[in-house]
Amino acid sequence: MLTSPFLSLSQRPFTHIPHHFPTRSVSQNSNFLPKFQSSAFENRGWSEFPSGSCSNVLRRKKVSVVRPKSTLSVEDVAERGVKGEGEEFDAIVIGSGIGGLVAGTQLAVKGARVLVLEKYVIPGGSSGFYQRDGYTFDVGSSVMFGFSDKGNLNLITQALEAVGCQMQVVPDPTTVHFHLPNNLSIRVHKEYDKFTDELISYFPHEKEGILKFYGECWKIFNALNSLELKSLEEPLYLFGQFFQKPLECLTLAYYLPQNAGAIARKYIQDPNLLSFIDAECFIVSTVNAIQTPMINASMVLCDRHFGGINYPLGGVGGIAKSLAKGLVDQGSEIIYKANVTGIITEQGKAVGVRLTDGREFFAKTIISNATRWDTFGKLLKGVPLPKEEENFQKVYVKAPSFLSIHMGVKAEILPPDTDCHHFVLESNWSKLEEPYGSIFLSIPTVLDSSLAPEGRHILHIFTTSSMEDWEGLPRVEYEAKKQLVAEEIISRLENKLFPGLGSSIDFMEVGTPKTHRRYLARDKGTYGPMPRGIPKGLLGMPFNTTGIDGLYCVGDSCFPGQGVIAVAFSGVMCAHRVAADIGLEKKSPVLDAMLLRLLGWLRTMA
Numbered sequence: 001m002l003t004s005p006f007l008s009l010s011q012r013p014f015t016h017i018p019h020h021f022p023t024r025s026v027s028q029n030s031n032f033l034p035k036f037q038s039s040a041f042e043n044r045g046w047s048e049f050p051s052g053s054c055s056n057v058l059r060r061k062k063v064s065v066v067r068p069k070s071t072l073s074v075e076d077v078a079e080r081g082v083k084g085e086g087e088e089f090d091a092i093v094i095g096s097g098i099g100g101l102v103a104g105t106q107l108a109v110k111g112a113r114v115l116v117l118e119k120y121v122i123p124g125g126s127s128g129f130y131q132r133d134g135y136t137f138d139v140g141s142s143v144m145f146g147f148s149d150k151g152n153l154n155l156i157t158q159a160l161e162a163v164g165c166q167m168q169v170v171p172d173p174t175t176v177h178f179h180l181p182n183n184l185s186i187r188v189h190k191e192y193d194k195f196t197d198e199l200i201s202y203f204p205h206e207k208e209g210i211l212k213f214y215g216e217c218w219k220i221f222n223a224l225n226s227l228e229l230k231s232l233e234e235p236l237y238l239f240g241q242f243f244q245k246p247l248e249c250l251t252l253a254y255y256l257p258q259n260a261g262a263i264a265r266k267y268i269q270d271p272n273l274l275s276f277i278d279a280e281c282f283i284v285s286t287v288n289a290i291q292t293p294m295i296n297a298s299m300v301l302c303d304r305h306f307g308g309i310n311y312p313l314g315g316v317g318g319i320a321k322s323l324a325k326g327l328v329d330q331g332s333e334i335i336y337k338a339n340v341t342g343i344i345t346e347q348g349k350a351v352g353v354r355l356t357d358g359r360e361f362f363a364k365t366i367i368s369n370a371t372r373w374d375t376f377g378k379l380l381k382g383v384p385l386p387k388e389e390e391n392f393q394k395v396y397v398k399a400p401s402f403l404s405i406h407m408g409v410k411a412e413i414l415p416p417d418t419d420c421h422h423f424v425l426e427s428n429w430s431k432l433e434e435p436y437g438s439i440f441l442s443i444p445t446v447l448d449s450s451l452a453p454e455g456r457h458i459l460h461i462f463t464t465s466s467m468e469d470w471e472g473l474p475r476v477e478y479e480a481k482k483q484l485v486a487e488e489i490i491s492r493l494e495n496k497l498f499p500g501l502g503s504s505i506d507f508m509e510v511g512t513p514k515t516h517r518r519y520l521a522r523d524k525g526t527y528g529p530m531p532r533g534i535p536k537g538l539l540g541m542p543f544n545t546t547g548i549d550g551l552y553c554v555g556d557s558c559f560p561g562q563g564v565i566a567v568a569f570s571g572v573m574c575a576h577r578v579a580a581d582i583g584l585e586k587k588s589p590v591l592d593a594m595l596l597r598l599l600g601w602l603r604t605m606a
């Protein structure tokens with residue numbers, strides 16, 4: 001079945017934004033001339049600081065400052081006075097990405113006193129937002145898994161609920177519209193049968209293989225969805241799950257070391273179809289199917305049909321804002337403009353952190369939401385790289401960063417019923433993983449028109465790009481290169497999807513890997529870890545404990561890897577393990593030692 005890429009707007013469900021949703025007053029641009037800005041995240045000011053955040057500061061045996069729920073920086077806080085001498089937090093979280101915020105809020109609801117320290121002026125990291133000229137842009141991608149109202153895997157919904165927050169979402173009828181070589185135009189419909197019918201219409205000779213491959217994904221997804229998700233590093237929970245759901249746990253253990261590409265090849269021969277499966281995996285793992293863990297592939301290839309993809313009204317940034325507010329409501333703290341430059345250790349144990357301005361904060365446990373490369377390469381000084389981290393760096397390398405273009409365009413440039421998310425690879429499968437080879441495009445205003453001024457749409461275009469391409473250029477050349485690369489990408493989209501796109505631009509900002517490094521504090525602006533070769537599924541991916549006593553990691557360089565829902569899971573796991581270690585959850589020191597040794601040994605097999 002070949003479908004027209006565009007249906008009429010009136011046929012499209014969910015494009016209507018409920019009237020009760022608060023709208024913003026927006027400044028409309030009258031001349032429609034594109035305004036090129038130097039960088040997507042530059043010049044974000046205090047005016048964008050979210051309301052409802054709050055922070056207290058504690059300096060071990062020295063300074064602790066309590067301030068009202070407001071939006072003060074560390075400097076402001078210091079001026080307000082001293083309280084709580086000698087206090088110690090239960091946990092300090094370095095960074096307020098979704099991983100850090102979920103770990104922090106989960107601990108806070110278990111009764112821990114948590115301090116989150118964020119380098120930037122708002123929470124969220126790559127799931128943050130910024131506003132310009134009446135547009136609200138998502139910094140990162142706008143595809144949200146795990147945000148439905150059913151099952152056990154709706155981890156974003158659950159994380160918000162844990163701190164009493166709920167967000168209105170708009171269901172997306174199509175996860176992504178693929179525009180691929182050989183005129184493959186495939187929509188991933190929310191309805192599973194509709195999607196497989198569409199795929200089978202292109203590959204009728206592979207009907208059985210398609211159903212078997214995706215069927216195997218469902219087997220794994222259903223097993224995952226049946227478990228209560230907590231720390232796989234905590235033996236009482238893990239053995240309890242094995243006892244309650246032996247078949248499901250054995251299923252997951254069986255697939256843990258496997259990759260999607262190898263399983264697809266058991267059932268499918270057509271090279272074009274295998275390339276399609278590569279593209280399916282690439283958009284969520286930045287590598288092909290052969291390198292994508294089967295558990296992760298199953299999670300995303302099924303959740304989009306089970307719970308569906310749901311977009312938060314008001315933009316993705318609302319998730320982090322709500323979590324940050326929830327954290328404060330639970331009596332914990334978050335401080336912005338608090339750049340951690342070092343983790344303090346005492347006799348080999350992580351006990352505190354130091355900020356750029358020399359301040360020190362102390363806690364029983366330190367949780368780093370910075371990448372493992374940043375944590376062990378920059379924050380932990382004078383400590384030899386633990387063996388576990390050496391192993392991690394042998395198996396995983398930094399995925400490239402992105403070039404991103406945030407644009408506001410005249411609404412009429414989009415054909416009626418344009419889908420929200422697109423993936424474009426024009427003519428050559430071999431370009432899939434090459435820098436600038438394929439193009440991601442999200443148009444969140446298709447689902448929430450309040451994000452842009454009336455008569456405008458947001459286009460967020462991104463493509464992989466490496467730091468090496470952008471470093472060392474004089475300012476003028478750097479700006480010229482950004483303009484050139486952006487123009488090329490826009491012209492490719494003009495040819496493939498939206499004729500006249502270039503002349504409909506109202507607003508445009510371009511961010512490079514340097515922008516990502518600067519604003520997200522990620523080494524080389526990396527999107528996350530990717531396997532150096534063919535991994536043993538998820539076996540080599542470290543969990544949250546580290547080789548340094550008292551130091552934990554959370555975020556995309558922890559099991560299970562990249563993605564908002566993935567880092568939310570790492571946050572849940574981390575909070576559980578930390579809570580057990582500080583006495584807020586049950587633990588068995590003997591079983592702990594055995595399990596941690598066993599997991600360490602398993603990772604060396606990867």
Ligand SMILES: NC(=O)c1ccc[n+]([C@@H]2O[C@H](COP(=O)([O-])OP(=O)(O)OC[C@H]3O[C@@H](n4cnc5c(N)ncnc54)[C@H](O)[C@@H]3O)[C@@H](O)[C@H]2O)c1
Pocket residue numbers: 094095096097098099100117118119120123124125126127139140141142143144145338339340341369370371374519520521522527528554555556557561562563564565567
């Ligand atoms: N599915 C999607 O659509 C989507 C959208 C956006 C992001 N993402 C995912 O989110 C993942 C990243 O989430 P995450 O939680 O791991 O991290 P993150 O990079 O989003 O957040 C880390 C935070 O830590 C802060 N930080 C880093 N170093 C610091 C320091 N030294 N001091 C103080 N603060 C510091 C950063 O400023 C940032 O806010 C990515 O893998 C990406 O896949 C996905």
Ligand SMILES: CC(C)=CCC/C(C)=C/C=C/C(C)=C/C=C/C(C)=C/C=C/C=C(C)/C=C/C=C(C)/C=C/C=C(\C)CCC=C(C)C
Pocket residue numbers: 141142143145176224227229232241249250252253256283284285295296297299300421422423440441442560561562563564565566569602
């Ligand atoms: C331990 C041992 C040894 C054993 C045991 C066994 C068991 C029990 C196991 C278990 C396991 C588990 C639980 C697991 C879990 C997992 C999970 C949850 C996972 C998840 C995952 C997720 C993911 C990966 C996601 C991702 C996503 C992403 C990345 C997204 C992205 C997006 C984008 C970029 C968008 C696109 C756009 C366009 C196209 C425009």
